[in-house]
Amino acid sequence: MEKNLVIEVKGLSKTYKKGVKAVDDLNLSVKEGEIFGLLGPNGSGKTTTINSILDLLDYEQGEIILFDNKFKNKTDVKRNIGLVTQEVGVFDQLNVIENVTFFCGLYINDKATRDQYVKEAIELVQIQDYVKFNPKKLSGGLLRRLHIACGIAHKPKLIFFDEPTVGIDPQSRNHILEQIKQLNKDGATIVYTSHYMEEIEFLCDYIVIMDKGKIIANGTYDELIDKIELVxxxxxxxxxxxxxxxxxxxxxxxxxxxxxxxxxxxxxxxxxxxxxxxxxxxxxxxxxxxxxxxxxxxxxxxxxxxxxxxxxxxx
Ligand SMILES: Nc1ncnc2c1ncn2[C@@H]1O[C@H](COP(=O)(O)OP(=O)(O)OP(=O)(O)O)[C@@H](O)[C@H]1O
Ligand SMILES: [Mg+2]
The missing domain is CATH 3.30.70.2470 (Protein-tyrosine phosphatase receptor IA-2 ectodomain)
Structure with missing residues (x-):
């Protein structure tokens, strides 16, 4: 049976005010249950693509369909999406557990459910020992993990990770990659961007390689390797x-x-x-x-x- 499409992007183009064509007639589809990788060098248009899909940016052309138009209102769409942005964005005034609770509380109103979800997110990223810490007191790796917990605590069906491992040590990186695999096993569809090919190779079921706002190749890892004559x-x-x-x-x-x-x-x-x-x-x-x-x-x-x-x- 064909799998449901969670994201469909048709003919997306985005030009920034300064005249930079960041995404150029892009088409892609993400299937339910997969880890979808967007691989490209700095400035290739990965973040612009994600932000357009999430309606965080105006784009001049293109059609974007989320969850096969199953959800009728925007709040339901949002509730089912998690975003771990490229830049860490947590509140310095709140401690670790308060931060996760805040972000989870945007979508989960019932306190008992919320407390349980917050606990599970904190355990998933393994920051249980730091729940009372102020974000400023966390190492770079721990801060990234907190940032991830904030993005995923509400148990979204579709999660975007925009270069979640940049600037962190190899051990934290491996933790994060394992956690993403776990989220996927637990049922989430994942969109993962990186300019680290090793991470994309390790994680992704389907890969799109971007350069200068365009797709230059797409397929499974094996299909991509088959595209070149070298063996x-x-x-x-x-x-x-x-x-x-x-x-x-x-x-x-x-x-x-x-x-x-x-x-x-x-x-x-x-x-x-x-x-x-x-x-x-x-x-x-x-x-x-x-x-x-x-x-x-x-x-x-x-x-x-x-x-x-x-x-x-x-x-
Ligand atoms: N707010 C903006 N204003 C003007 N140009 C922008 C803006 N944001 C991105 N760009 C430009 O658009 C292009 C694509 O940028 P984008 O951030 O989408 O790439 P990326 O693949 O996410 O890169 P990175 O790996 O560095 O995060 C780049 O040329 C970038 O300089
Ligand atoms: Mg980016």
């Missing part, structure tokens, strides 16, 4: 010398697309993983090349981005 990267860290004859010989192999050599490393990009690694090892031995490390890897979303735009995801 295997072989990296050799060599010790003394890597002779040019050996490079030439590698370049002649029919599956080799590109060979890049620098002072200590040779990278071979291939379009078939047809025992290339073992052929290369034999070649290294034939040429008596002394190497410290050899490694084979699959292309990443960054390689997809690089192939399609000619630049790296991260500058």
């Amino acid at each position: 295997e990267f072989i990296e050799i860290e060599y010790n003394n010398n890597f002779p040019d004859e050996a490079i030439l010989e590698i370049k002649k192999m029919k599956e080799v697309v590109e060979v890049i050599k620098n002072d200590y490393k040779v990278v071979i990009k291939t379009n078939q993983d047809n025992k290339t690694l073992s052929k290369i090892i034999t070649l290294l031995e034939t040429h008596n090349i002394d190497y410290a490390k050899i490694n084979s890897s699959k292309p990443s979303l960054n390689d997809v981005f690089l192939e399609l735009t000619g630049k790296e995801l991260r500058d």
